[in-house]
Structures are given as C-alpha cells and as structure tokens.
Amino acid sequence: MNLDVCPINFRGLAISRGFASVFAMSRRARKRGNSGGAGWLGKAVIILIAASILSAAVFYAAVRSYLHSDAFRVFMSDKASALGKVDGTFTSFRWEGLSVETSTFDATGRGAVKTLRLDGLHTEIGLSGLRRGVWEIRQARARRIEMLIDTRGGIDPAPVAVAEAKDIKVSHARTVTKPWLPTEVEVKEMDVGELKISALTDQGQATIRGLRANVEPGAGKHTYRIDLADGLVQLPFTFVPEIRLDKAHLNYNDENVFLSSFKASVWENGQVEASGEWNADTKQYSLEGNVTGVKCEDVFNENWAKRFIGDLNTDFTVTGSTRTIDAKGKLTLQNGTLTALPVLDALAAYADTRRFRVLPLSEAHTNWRSYNNQLAFTNLVLASEGLVRLEGDITITDRQLDGRFRLGLAPGTLASIPGAETDVFFPGERGLVWTPLRITGTLDDPKEDLTDRLKAAAGLRMFDVIPETGEKIIKFSRSIINDPPSQLIERGTKIIEESADIVEGVGGVIDGFFGKKKKTEEEPNKPNP
Structure with a gap:
C-alpha cells in the first residue's frame, strides 16, 4: 500500500507509530543481505577454481616427479620384461618434458626368448590415460631391436620372474607404486628402424635382419597391427634361397599371430606371396602361398642349369610346430626345354x-x-x-x-x-x-x-x-x-x-x-x- 497517495493521512500515522521506518529498514537490510550472499558465492567459485588448478598443479608435479624418478624406470623395465617374457632393465632415462630417451634395454630369459636388446629408444608419455589407469606410450621409436629365440627341445616355458604378457601385472618386489598411479602401460605406436632376429630350430638356424617395423594398437585389448618392410630372411633349408622381404602385414591378438599378407622376392626374378597364422594355445602354425617367376638355372645344379630351360612355379602349404615342419605343394615347369x-x-x-x-x-x-x-x-x-x-x-x-x-x-x-x-x-x-x-x-x-x-x-x-x-x-x-x-x-x-x-x-x-x-x-x- 502506498502511504504517500492514501487519502487518509496514514503515512503520518505510520511514521508516528514507527511502522514506516521499520518497513524501509527491512528493504535495505534485504538488499544488503542479497548482495552479501552473491559475493560469497563468487568468492567460493573462485576459491574452488583456484583449488582445482592448484590440485592439478600439485598432481602434475607429483606425476612428473614420479616419471623422473628411478622407480618409474624400474616399473617400465618390469613391464617390458613381462611383455617379452624375459628379465631385463632399461638404462637411465633422459627427460625433456614428457619426452624420454634411453640408450638400451638388455634382457635374458629361460623361455623361447633367450636374449633381447633394444637400442636408442625415444618416446613420449601421455597423461590422458591416467583416468583409465594406464600410462600411454606415444610415438615410440627404437633404432634397433635384436633378439635370439630358441625353439628347440628342453625349453622351460616359464620366464624368469615375470608374469604372463597378456596380463602384464607387475609382481616384482622391487616395483612399488603409489595406489593412485597407473599400473598398466598402453603402447599407442612404435617404429623400429632395424629388427634382427636369430631363431634356433631343430632344422637349423633361421635369421631375419634389416627389417623395418611399425606397430599400432588394434580395436581390442592386447591386439596390435604390425607392418613389416624390407629386410632379409634366411631359413634353415638348403633348398630355400635368401628371401628379400618387400612387405608384410600381421595382426597380433592375445599372443595369436595372423599373417594377412606377405610379399617377397627370391633369386633374381622370383616372387613369393603367402598368408598364415600362429596359434598360441596349440603352438601350431600354418602357411599357404605360391612362388612364381623362378628360372631353372636358379634351382638346378651347375650341370643342369645349362641344359634345363624354363620357368618354375609352385604353390605350397606349410604346417607344423616348433619341433616339426610339413611342407607340400605342386611344382610346374612352363616353357621347359632340354638341350645340349x-x-x-x-x-x-x-x-x-x-x-x-x-x-x-x-x-x-x-x-x-x-x-x-x-x-x-x-x-x-x-x-x-x-x-x-x-x-x-x-x-x-x-x-x-x-x-x-x-x-x-x-x-x-x-x-x-x-x-x-x-x-x-x-x-x-x-x-x-x-x-x-x-x-x-x-x-x-x-x-x-x-x-x-x-x-x-x-x-x-x-x-x-x-x-x-x-x-x-x-x-x-x-x-x-x-x-x-x-x-x-x-x-x-x-x-x-x-x-x-x-x-x-x-x-x-x-x-x-x-x-x-x-x-x-x-x-x-x-x-x-
């Protein structure tokens, strides 16, 4: 009610009684109360933001401190050991921000992998996976990886003090991490400048050298896409020549390997194409493919190389394990001629x-x-x-x-x-x-x-x-x-x-x-x- 325009002088009456002044004072008090509440809310938001930033800074500092500590180097050594089923150690890490370099990773094992050496590793640690409890390994590059594999009899299938690679759970007493730190490692991508593998088999020694490799994660857990290029392959069979790899594509899925494509050259003009797979449960593998464009003089001994002319082609199927190999196919000679x-x-x-x-x-x-x-x-x-x-x-x-x-x-x-x-x-x-x-x-x-x-x-x-x-x-x-x-x-x-x-x-x-x-x-x- 407006006391100023009221026909009866209620205003004066109200003032004389003290009601008007009380009413005015209540409105000013309410205004002061509202403005004070809004101010405290703004201050609380600012304090909360500042606390979050400070917490993030403290958390980042703690993470960075852990990354730069020797404990993280030991942790990564254990993870790499578990993945390769060996027992090895990285040399000291050299940091620049979240980028890290190390000279070597040296490892030995009692399983199939006897020795493993990695030279010149450079990578970046991603922090976006912290919420998922993983350290992300990004843009990893290794100058050279060399390993010795022994598939002959008498191998102890259990590695030295390492867990199964598919679990990659650290059980070493020397690895102690804080509960809020990730305990898993996720490799986003890795390039290998030179890969050398020596494999001892019951049939003899096989070697792979000069290979370039690129590894990327697949759609599921423990799945990777692997691309190989260049390199030389020598198998332990006298009738198989040195193989010059052009390119190969593999898929790794929880220790099973699928070779979706393989192209290589043999002798002067021969071409090899193949596909196959390795089953980790049965320890069996299979390959199938064909060899084309091989000349008779490439295959036959010196006597017959001068007398047998033509092009040799064969398909092949290879099945076996680490102990046995069964290979078969059909060989055809085209444009063949016997002379002299x-x-x-x-x-x-x-x-x-x-x-x-x-x-x-x-x-x-x-x-x-x-x-x-x-x-x-x-x-x-x-x-x-x-x-x-x-x-x-x-x-x-x-x-x-x-x-x-x-x-x-x-x-x-x-x-x-x-x-x-x-x-x-x-x-x-x-x-x-x-x-x-x-x-x-x-x-x-x-x-x-x-x-x-x-x-x-x-x-x-x-x-x-x-x-x-x-x-x-x-x-x-x-x-x-x-x-x-x-x-x-x-x-x-x-x-x-x-x-x-x-x-x-x-x-x-x-x-x-x-x-x-x-x-x-x-x-x-x-x-x-």
Missing part, C-alpha cells in the same frame, strides 16, 4: 633324327612334400609329345634315393640296340614303348637299373645257344662266321660296347640331374689297391 644333353645327341644319331637334340617339354610337373628329413616327389611327369615320357615317384631320405618310374620312348628310338625294343621296352599307351625304371643310390652317386638291362638284352641278342651242347655262338652274317674265332669275339665285343655307350648315356641323364661328376678322359684312373 649327350644322351639326346646319341638318341638323335641312332634314331636318325634331330628332334632329340633340343627337346621341348610339353608337360612337366610333380607333387612334392618335405617332412622329417624326407623330400618326396609324387606323380612326377616329364614329357615331350610323341618322343619321350617319364612318370613316377622318387623319395630322398638323408640323401638316399628311392625312385620308381615308367619310361616311354617313341618306337624305333633304340632300334640300334639289339633287343632294346623287344626285351626291355614294350608297346603301350600314347603310342610309345615303355619300360620300368628303378633309381637308387645317393644324391652324390645315383644308380639306375636300365643300363644293365639294356646291356644284358643286347648281349643275349648277340649270341645263340646250341641246343645239343648249350654253347653260345655269335649271331652274325656268313662273312663274319667265316672269320677266325678271335676276330669274331673282338667284333662282337665292339658291338656290345657301342650299344652300352648309348645305354650309359641314358643313365647319364639321371646322374647329371643329381650333379654326379662323370669321370673324364683327363682324369687318371685310380690304381688298384
């Missing part, structure tokens, strides 16, 4: 044709398998349409040969060898004459049974047996029969020797393939003991 073989020249001369001097291969392929020091070739086929065909299997065990084949030739090829195409070779499929062929001996001294059978057949055809007496007489024309006995024997022996020369040429193909050195005229005969 003495046996081909001999066949051409005796068959009165030049077709054998340069022998184009219309078909050349075999299945192969390598397992337990044994190399087996099955369903092997070498063929020149209408001229010659070889079919069969051969196994090489500790350099011992065991082969069973069928050899087919065009009719008339060995007509100049008495009995060859009637007693040794017999008509069969594809319009060829066929005979079984047995290969034995060793890689250094292969043996075949065809030569002796042809010699025996030629010898039998040289003689007749007189039924009454059982004596052998030489089968020749009348002019030869009239010669003195000494001349008959001499000329008969010469014919047998000429036939044997051709036969031994056939055997020379087998010898030459395995690199057996033939005795030349210049080589002196060894004296009899």
Whole structure:
C-alpha cells in the first residue's frame, strides 16, 4: 500500500507509530543481505577454481616427479620384461618434458626368448590415460631391436620372474607404486628402424635382419597391427634361397599371430606371396602361398642349369610346430626345354633324327612334400609329345634315393640296340614303348637299373645257344662266321660296347640331374689297391 497517495493521512500515522521506518529498514537490510550472499558465492567459485588448478598443479608435479624418478624406470623395465617374457632393465632415462630417451634395454630369459636388446629408444608419455589407469606410450621409436629365440627341445616355458604378457601385472618386489598411479602401460605406436632376429630350430638356424617395423594398437585389448618392410630372411633349408622381404602385414591378438599378407622376392626374378597364422594355445602354425617367376638355372645344379630351360612355379602349404615342419605343394615347369644333353645327341644319331637334340617339354610337373628329413616327389611327369615320357615317384631320405618310374620312348628310338625294343621296352599307351625304371643310390652317386638291362638284352641278342651242347655262338652274317674265332669275339665285343655307350648315356641323364661328376678322359684312373 502506498502511504504517500492514501487519502487518509496514514503515512503520518505510520511514521508516528514507527511502522514506516521499520518497513524501509527491512528493504535495505534485504538488499544488503542479497548482495552479501552473491559475493560469497563468487568468492567460493573462485576459491574452488583456484583449488582445482592448484590440485592439478600439485598432481602434475607429483606425476612428473614420479616419471623422473628411478622407480618409474624400474616399473617400465618390469613391464617390458613381462611383455617379452624375459628379465631385463632399461638404462637411465633422459627427460625433456614428457619426452624420454634411453640408450638400451638388455634382457635374458629361460623361455623361447633367450636374449633381447633394444637400442636408442625415444618416446613420449601421455597423461590422458591416467583416468583409465594406464600410462600411454606415444610415438615410440627404437633404432634397433635384436633378439635370439630358441625353439628347440628342453625349453622351460616359464620366464624368469615375470608374469604372463597378456596380463602384464607387475609382481616384482622391487616395483612399488603409489595406489593412485597407473599400473598398466598402453603402447599407442612404435617404429623400429632395424629388427634382427636369430631363431634356433631343430632344422637349423633361421635369421631375419634389416627389417623395418611399425606397430599400432588394434580395436581390442592386447591386439596390435604390425607392418613389416624390407629386410632379409634366411631359413634353415638348403633348398630355400635368401628371401628379400618387400612387405608384410600381421595382426597380433592375445599372443595369436595372423599373417594377412606377405610379399617377397627370391633369386633374381622370383616372387613369393603367402598368408598364415600362429596359434598360441596349440603352438601350431600354418602357411599357404605360391612362388612364381623362378628360372631353372636358379634351382638346378651347375650341370643342369645349362641344359634345363624354363620357368618354375609352385604353390605350397606349410604346417607344423616348433619341433616339426610339413611342407607340400605342386611344382610346374612352363616353357621347359632340354638341350645340349649327350644322351639326346646319341638318341638323335641312332634314331636318325634331330628332334632329340633340343627337346621341348610339353608337360612337366610333380607333387612334392618335405617332412622329417624326407623330400618326396609324387606323380612326377616329364614329357615331350610323341618322343619321350617319364612318370613316377622318387623319395630322398638323408640323401638316399628311392625312385620308381615308367619310361616311354617313341618306337624305333633304340632300334640300334639289339633287343632294346623287344626285351626291355614294350608297346603301350600314347603310342610309345615303355619300360620300368628303378633309381637308387645317393644324391652324390645315383644308380639306375636300365643300363644293365639294356646291356644284358643286347648281349643275349648277340649270341645263340646250341641246343645239343648249350654253347653260345655269335649271331652274325656268313662273312663274319667265316672269320677266325678271335676276330669274331673282338667284333662282337665292339658291338656290345657301342650299344652300352648309348645305354650309359641314358643313365647319364639321371646322374647329371643329381650333379654326379662323370669321370673324364683327363682324369687318371685310380690304381688298384
């Protein structure tokens, strides 16, 4: 109510009674009270902000102090040891803000990883993961990593005083952290300038050197994407050449490794592509892929490198564990040609044709398998349409040969060898004459049974047996029969020797393939003991 405009002089009455002054004083008091409350609220907000900043500064100072302490170096040493299943230590850390460098990480182990050394590590520690209880390792770069792995028998699967890598829980008594500090490490990215790995296996030593690697975390926990480039790979198999890695992509998932792509070069123009996986639970691995563009001169020994022309391609499947390897595939020769073989020249001369001097291969392929020091070739086929065909299997065990084949030739090829195409070779499929062929001996001294059978057949055809007496007489024309006995024997022996020369040429193909050195005229005969 407005006392100033009231028709009755209530204002004066109110003033005289003291009510108006009380009313005015109440309004001023309320104003002063409101302004005082707002001021305290603002001051409280300012104090709270300042306290937060101060707390953050104190917390950062405490974190920074811990990072720069030797306790953090020991903590990281334990984490790296757990990840590699070894026992190792970083050298002193050199800090610049949140960036850190260290010279080396040296470790040894009783498990598969025997030694591990990391040189020239530079990284940054991220603090954004503190709320999640992890130290973030960002932009890590290592100049060189070198390790020795032993997959042979008698390995203690438990590492030296380290926990399982997938848990990465520190159990070392020497590592003591405050409860509010993270106890886990998360690697955001890591580049390795040079990776060198030596692996001791039951088959021998394998090496990887000069490899560049990039590691990034995957979608889940304990998953990583790994990209590899360059580098040289040497496997413990004499028949596998040095592999020049182009690039490879792997996925690591809780100790399981998946090789999604692998591209490399071998010999001069050969290319290798592969994919596969490693199962940590079963300790088994598998690979599959193909090799293309390999020249015959890359694979064959010096003798056959000059005589076997063509391109070799093979697919392959490899399965195994740290103790065994089982590899198999199908090998194919494309644009194959056999040339400059003495046996081909001999066949051409005796068959009165030049077709054998340069022998184009219309078909050349075999299945192969390598397992337990044994190399087996099955369903092997070498063929020149209408001229010659070889079919069969051969196994090489500790350099011992065991082969069973069928050899087919065009009719008339060995007509100049008495009995060859009637007693040794017999008509069969594809319009060829066929005979079984047995290969034995060793890689250094292969043996075949065809030569002796042809010699025996030629010898039998040289003689007749007189039924009454059982004596052998030489089968020749009348002019030869009239010669003195000494001349008959001499000329008969010469014919047998000429036939044997051709036969031994056939055997020379087998010898030459395995690199057996033939005795030349210049080589002196060894004296009899």
